[in-house]
Amino acid sequence: MNEVHRVCVRYHAAIELIGARWTGAILRALFTGHHRYAQIKSSVPGLSDTMLAERLRTLEAEEIVERRVIASTPVQVEYHLTEKGLDLEVVLDAVKAWSHKWIPLPGDEEPVGAAQGAGEAGGD
Amino acid sequence: MNEVHRVCVRYHAAIELIGARWTGAILRALFTGHHRYAQIKSSVPGLSDTMLAERLRTLEAEEIVERRVIASTPVQVEYHLTEKGLDLEVVLDAVKAWSHKWIPLPGDEEPVGAAQGAGEAGGD
Numbered sequence: 001m002n003e004v005h006r007v008c009v010r011y012h013a014a015i016e017l018i019g020a021r022w023t024g025a026i027l028r029a030l031f032t033g034h035h036r037y038a039q040i041k042s043s044v045p046g047l048s049d050t051m052l053a054e055r056l057r058t059l060e061a062e063e064i065v066e067r068r069v070i071a072s073t074p075v076q077v078e079y080h081l082t083e084k085g086l087d088l089e090v091v092l093d094a095v096k097a098w099s100h101k102w103i104p105l106p107g108d109e110e111p112v113g114a115a116q117g118a119g120e121a122g123g124d
Numbered sequence: 125m126n127e128v129h130r131v132c133v134r135y136h137a138a139i140e141l142i143g144a145r146w147t148g149a150i151l152r153a154l155f156t157g158h159h160r161y162a163q164i165k166s167s168v169p170g171l172s173d174t175m176l177a178e179r180l181r182t183l184e185a186e187e188i189v190e191r192r193v194i195a196s197t198p199v200q201v202e203y204h205l206t207e208k209g210l211d212l213e214v215v216l217d218a219v220k221a222w223s224h225k226w227i228p229l230p231g232d233e234e235p236v237g238a239a240q241g242a243g244e245a246g247g248d
Contacts, residue, residue, distance in 0.1 A: 008169070009230055012149050014223030015216075019143005025136050045132065084226050091218040092139075098215055099138030102208050106133055 017062060018091060022047055026055050027092060030065065030085070035078040064088070141186060142215060146171055150179050151216060154189065154209070159202040188212070 018024060022044065029043040041052055056079060059065035064085040070076040081088075142148060146168065153167040165176055180203060183189035188209035194200040205212075 008149065008152075010223045010227040011152065011220050013227050015143055015148030015219050016145060017143075018219065019139055019141075019148070021140060024139030024143070025132065028132075028135065087222055087226065091215065091222055094215040094218045095139050095142065096135050098211055099134045102211065103134040103138050 017058075017064075018088065020055070020058075022051055022055055023059070024092070024095065026052065026059070027064075027081075027085070027088060028096075030079060030081050031089060031092065035080060037077065037079070040079065059085070141182075141188075142212065144179070144182075146175055146179055147183070148216070148219065150176065150183070151188075151205075151209070151212060154203060154205050155213060155216065159204060161201065161203070164203065183209070 018027070025044045025047070026040060029040045032043070034040045034043045037052070037056075040056075041047055041049070044052075056065060056067075060067055062084075063082055066080050066082050068078045068080060070078060142151070149168045149171070150164060153164045156167070158164045158167050161176070161180075164180075165171055165173070168176075180189060180191075184191055186208075187206055190204050190206050190209075192202045192204060194202060
């Protein structure tokens with residue numbers, strides 16, 4: 001395998017991992033302090049149980065998310081970003097900045113103007 | 125629709141647009157000066173004609189890529205990033221930096237060490 005291809009593969013794997021359907025939104029939920037399954041689910045409208053469970057498994061396997069079992073009664077499970085996961089903050093912030101500049105809000109004509117007043121405090 | 129959801133939708137749309145299979149690699153090809161169809165195709169190993177054509181159509185529809193027809197003989201077609209597309213550089217650079225730190229090269233055990241000597245000049 002040539003070097004260009006080998007390096008390309010790495011970038012490719014990263015962007016598709018992060019861009020997988022729902023993964024970006026789940027990561028954003030974790031970054032904004034949602035750690036329990038139900039909290040994550042309710043912070044991502046439209047996300048099904050099957051999909052959330054599947055994505056969390058993948059993120060765990062990739063060592064981006066760590067599953068913590070807290071020995072309480074009843075036992076609690078929390079999902080936290082690992083160091084590898086926390087390092088994605090730069091990427092997610094860049095995506096957020098770009099989307100706020102360029103993607104129109106549903107129902108709006110212009111991407112920039114309407115966004116400023118309405119949704120910035122929304123915590124996406 | 126509540127405000128959180130409306131804003132979330134925007135971020136969501138952006139990350140899934142960029143993360144769609146092959147799109148990240150195609151954008152990287154455009155950023156590194158590949159403008160003709162055949163150049164883009166050959167710079168992304170494994171990318172089929174169907175998929176490249178489909179992705180370019182989507183990127184054009186999203187106004188991230190502009191299709192230029194050059195009146196020569198024979199007529200030439202080039203694909204260029206628009207202002208919206210060029211603004212993605214920050215996102216792609218962040219993904220690249222993260223992937224170089226955290227994603228192992230195929231066949232290597234450690235992500236960081238081996239990468240330095242081998243592939244950095246590969247121009248991914």
